[in-house]
Amino acid sequence: MKFFVDTAEIDAIAELNALGMVDGVTTNPSLIKKSGRDIIEVTKEICELVDGPVSAEVTATDAETMIAEGRKLVEIAENIAVKVPLTWDGLKACKTLSDDGHMVNVTLCFSANQALLAAKAGATFISPFIGRLDDINLDGMELIEDIRTIYDNYGFETQILAASIRTVNHILDSARTGADVITAPPAVIKSMINHPLTDKGLATFLADIKAADIKIL
Numbered sequence: 001m002k003f004f005v006d007t008a009e010i011d012a013i014a015e016l017n018a019l020g021m022v023d024g025v026t027t028n029p030s031l032i033k034k035s036g037r038d039i040i041e042v043t044k045e046i047c048e049l050v051d052g053p054v055s056a057e058v059t060a061t062d063a064e065t066m067i068a069e070g071r072k073l074v075e076i077a078e079n080i081a082v083k084v085p086l087t088w089d090g091l092k093a094c095k096t097l098s099d100d101g102h103m104v105n106v107t108l109c110f111s112a113n114q115a116l117l118a119a120k121a122g123a124t125f126i127s128p129f130i131g132r133l134d135d136i137n138l139d140g141m142e143l144i145e146d147i148r149t150i151y152d153n154y155g156f157e158t159q160i161l162a163a164s165i166r167t168v169n170h171i172l173d174s175a176r177t178g179a180d181v182i183t184a185p186p187a188v189i190k191s192m193i194n195h196p197l198t199d200k201g202l203a204t205f206l207a208d209i210k211a212a213d214i215k216i217l
Contacts, residue, residue: 001180002159003023004022004055005022005183008031015186016190022050023181024052054081082105091106095121099122112147115143115151129163144173148179
């Protein structure tokens with residue numbers, strides 16, 4: 001499974017990247033706005049930092065302008081994936097940009113039917129939003145399962161990018177279900193390491209070392 005980091009914070013990306021935990025990055029205008037920096041400048045810096053795809057989102061809603069924005073965004077770096085919304089205009093933009101040879105991430109997916117349309121339009125990534133479905137008492141993981149089944153049935157190469165990840169259980173369930181990629185905030189990825197028995201075992205280990213006065217250096 002690939003790990004994408006859902007942030008525009010350079011330091012957070014760099015920390016995880018140094019550990020080999022970053023296969024890509026997803027950004028959006030809201031995340032970059034929080035950084036208080038220029039969208040092009042931040043996106044370029046992220047692309048220079050990581051080797052994998054960096055999703056940069058268009059701001060337009062009509063196909064013609066989305067395509068124009070997408071073509072401008074891909075000039076930033078070769079690893080840009082243009083992020084477009086799952087609307088008819090977004091699918092038109094996806095088809096044009098993917099035909100041009102660019103990576104496209106179709107976002108705001110909430111149904112398997114939508115995911116099927118995105119795959120037909122040539123999407124590189126489809127981003128189903130798990131957490132937002134959970135928020136309205138629907139099972140976000142069922143959507144991942146349905147998309148996985150459909151894509152496998154027909155050999156679609158579009159990668160399932162599980163998004164709106166809120167918890168470590170979302171990551172675990174996505175891995176079990178066969179999502180190709182997850183994108184999550186740095187804090188959620190880092191919290192995957194937490195376990196009380198690890199903490200307890202380390203405390204016991206350190207107490208034994210101290211009692212035995214063991215030193216290596």
